[in-house]
Amino acid sequence: MRGYRITGDTYMAIRGKVWKYGDNVDTDAIIPARYLNTSSPEELARHCMEDIDSAFASDVTTGDIVVAGANFGCGSSREHAPVALKACGVSCVIAASFARIFYRNAINIGLPILECPEASADVRVREDLEVELDRGLIRNRSNGREYHAVPYPRFILDIIEAGGLVEYTRRRLAQSTAGG
Amino acid sequence: MVQNNPKTMAEKIIQAHTEKASVIRGDLVDANVDLVLANDITAPLAIEEFTRLGVEGVFDRERIALVPDHFAPNKDIKAAEQCKTMRRFAHEQGISNYFEVGRAGIEHVLLPEKGLVLPGDLAVGADSHTCTYGALGAFATGMGSTDIAVAMATGRVWLRVPESLKVIYHGERRRWVGGKDLILYAIGLIGVDGARYQAMEFTGPTIADLPMDGRFTMANMAIEAGAKAGLFAVDDVTLDYVRGRSGREHSIYASDPNATYSRIVEIDVSKVEPQVAFPHLPSNSRPLSEVGEVTIDQAVIGSCTNGRWSDLVEAAEVLRSRAVHPHVRCIIIPGTQSIYARAAREGLLDAFVEAGAFVSAPTCGPCLGGYMGVLAAGERCISTTNRNFVGRMGHPDSSVYLCGPAVAAASAILGRIGGPGELGLA
Numbered sequence A: 001m002r003g004y005r006i007t008g009d010t011y012m013a014i015r016g017k018v019w020k021y022g023d024n025v026d027t028d029a030i031i032p033a034r035y036l037n038t039s040s041p042e043e044l045a046r047h048c049m050e051d052i053d054s055a056f057a058s059d060v061t062t063g064d065i066v067v068a069g070a071n072f073g074c075g076s077s078r079e080h081a082p083v084a085l086k087a088c089g090v091s092c093v094i095a096a097s098f099a100r101i102f103y104r105n106a107i108n109i110g111l112p113i114l115e116c117p118e119a120s121a122d123v124r125v126r127e128d129l130e131v132e133l134d135r136g137l138i139r140n141r142s143n144g145r146e147y148h149a150v151p152y153p154r155f156i157l158d159i160i161e162a163g164g165l166v167e168y169t170r171r172r173l174a175q176s177t178a179g180g
Numbered sequence B: 001m002v003q004n005n006p007k008t009m010a011e012k013i014i015q016a017h018t019e020k021a022s023v024i025r026g027d028l029v030d031a032n033v034d035l036v037l038a039n040d041i042t043a044p045l046a047i048e049e050f051t052r053l054g055v056e057g058v059f060d061r062e063r064i065a066l067v068p069d070h071f072a073p074n075k076d077i078k079a080a081e082q083c084k085t086m087r088r089f090a091h092e093q094g095i096s097n098y099f100e101v102g103r104a105g106i107e108h109v110l111l112p113e114k115g116l117v118l119p120g121d122l123a124v125g126a127d128s129h130t131c132t133y134g135a136l137g138a139f140a141t142g143m144g145s146t147d148i149a150v151a152m153a154t155g156r157v158w159l160r161v162p163e164s165l166k167v168i169y170h171g172e173r174r175r176w177v178g179g180k181d182l183i184l185y186a187i188g189l190i191g192v193d194g195a196r197y198q199a200m201e202f203t204g205p206t207i208a209d210l211p212m213d214g215r216f217t218m219a220n221m222a223i224e225a226g227a228k229a230g231l232f233a234v235d236d237v238t239l240d241y242v243r244g245r246s247g248r249e250h251s252i253y254a255s256d257p258n259a260t261y262s263r264i265v266e267i268d269v270s271k272v273e274p275q276v277a278f279p280h281l282p283s284n285s286r287p288l289s290e291v292g293e294v295t296i297d298q299a300v301i302g303s304c305t306n307g308r309w310s311d312l313v314e315a316a317e318v319l320r321s322r323a324v325h326p327h328v329r330c331i332i333i334p335g336t337q338s339i340y341a342r343a344a345r346e347g348l349l350d351a352f353v354e355a356g357a358f359v360s361a362p363t364c365g366p367c368l369g370g371y372m373g374v375l376a377a378g379e380r381c382i383s384t385t386n387r388n389f390v391g392r393m394g395h396p397d398s399s400v401y402l403c404g405p406a407v408a409a410a411s412a413i414l415g416r417i418g419g420p421g422e423l424g425l426a
Helices: A041-046 A079-086 A101-111 A115-124 A156-160 A166-177 B009-016 B043-053 B078-092 B105-115 B130-135 B145-154 B181-191 B214-226 B236-242 B308-321 B337-345 B348-355 B405-414
Strands: A014-020 A067-068 A091-093 A114-115 A128-132 A137-139 A144-148 B028-032 B036-039 B063-069 B123-126 B139-142 B158-159 B164-170 B199-203 B229-232 B263-268 B275-277 B284-286 B298-302 B328-331 B378-383 B399-402
Touching: A041 A079, A067 A128, A079 A101, A079 B229, A091 A115, A091 A128, A101 A114, A101 A156, A101 A166, A101 B145, A101 B348, A115 A137, A115 A144, A137 B236, A156 A166, A166 B043, A166 B145, A166 B181, B009 B123, B009 B139, B009 B164, B009 B229, B028 B328, B036 B043, B036 B105, B036 B164, B043 B078, B043 B139, B043 B145, B063 B078, B063 B105, B105 B130, B105 B214, B123 B130, B123 B145, B123 B308, B130 B139, B130 B214, B130 B236, B139 B229, B164 B181, B181 B263, B181 B275, B181 B284, B181 B399, B199 B214, B214 B236, B214 B308, B284 B298, B298 B308, B308 B337, B308 B348, B308 B405, B328 B348, B378 B405
Parallel strands: A014 A067, A067 A091, A091 A114, B036 B063, B036 B123, B123 B139, B164 B199, B164 B263, B199 B229, B298 B328, B298 B378, B378 B399
Antiparallel strands: A014 A128, A128 A137, A137 A144, B028 B158, B275 B284, B275 B399
16 A cells, blocks of 8 residues: 555555644634535635634645644544545645544545654654655655654554545445345 | 453443443444434535445434534525535434424533433534533544444444543532533643543542533533543432433443543542633633633623533523623523523523623524624633634634633623622622
């Protein structure tokens, strides 16, 4: 598994420049509630990070990587938060730790995330990162350093491999039907 | 033997919802759920994912609750479309617990009131404050829309069985100290990720004397410490509350005396003052006496945290026969239609209106900066809601201070953050 499966055999390479944030980036910061009257990914993307970084939504480019401190995605359960990041073209979020609902949501919708306190502490804004998701390896192409993320449990890897929770569940439902 | 290991109530409730003989913290399990919840913001996305699953119908039309409360009554055309999507799905699927505007309220106040969550249940909701139902001795946790779509289709969710963190409250509560102050104080101690991925268990002699509404407030804010659930042991207070609300049977699970906790925090409540959490984190709590001079533009009393009957009673004690400060907008929002009706019957609405407060029917409204009290740049609001993040109630340069109903009501009168003591209320 080189990158992240989008659909079928289409994989997305995880490589891009870093956007760096601190601890406790909450879901109101990722996508303010005033924009939740829609679930359109494109519309949400236009307002992503707006209240803490007004340049993000306009300047982020496909493949870019968000690196943050502890408890990334704390607050509400809104799946609109990882949806907005993904729709912006963010290829991966790396943080020292994640709030649990955000963690589930990101895995479920197919936004790659990695927990890596080492990278969170070391990586600087605008550096160039590359990620090998299956190995949890983060390579800093700006200075050659490597960081190792906390590995996913097997079960989470299965969901990622399937391309998200819906596809994973579809397969399981098909299996249980086939098995009578 | 593993089966004889002492267990926490979180472990016991989750175990009872699996086919396994024993589950323990750290296990990944597939569990059956008793109730699945979504609201007007999270349901549309869940319905989209549900459709992609390609299943015929929901797993059980009586075990799904859909509540238009966040941007309802429809605040704009887009919100109207979202509510319409949820309403249509509810009708197509024959969801019996769809609550229309005018017969509803704020989801986490409404569902326990309707007897839809009972002790021992495993409930999941596409709303982070689903953890409120832990006050009933149920394991309840918030998830995203995709998880909820799968739960609506299959009646099952995957869970990692959490470690538990125990908070023990000793000592008598001072006057005007309620559930909100107890939870803000605890979050101040452990931080906004102090219970991340864990179940918080609220115990101790103070809790035994705490009425149900205060317990709901505390369980509600467990998420603000990063917790997966906030649990209370079932006692007579719980059983009095649930009696007559449901025809369904319930189960009581208690933590074993020597169960394993990741951490035990002890709090001497006799030293706890009313709390105020400063911007922009719920963990920035301070005792009222250390707040200093903070003038306010708005006071909000309501939400899934503090929109219950006893919250309104407390606010009325302070506001009755007084006047809201000329520079302050005081917004009061009862949590459900039945609380609203009772407030009308028992003269609370009159007291609020005569004091110069704006009273709304139930909605989440201003709590998340939706409508009905959005803040301008530079404005400050004292609020009984649950979050004071940047931009939570409006402009990114506005600020929210969190507190209980008595302090919010007193501040509305004073025009600055202060307590009922300053108004001569003992």
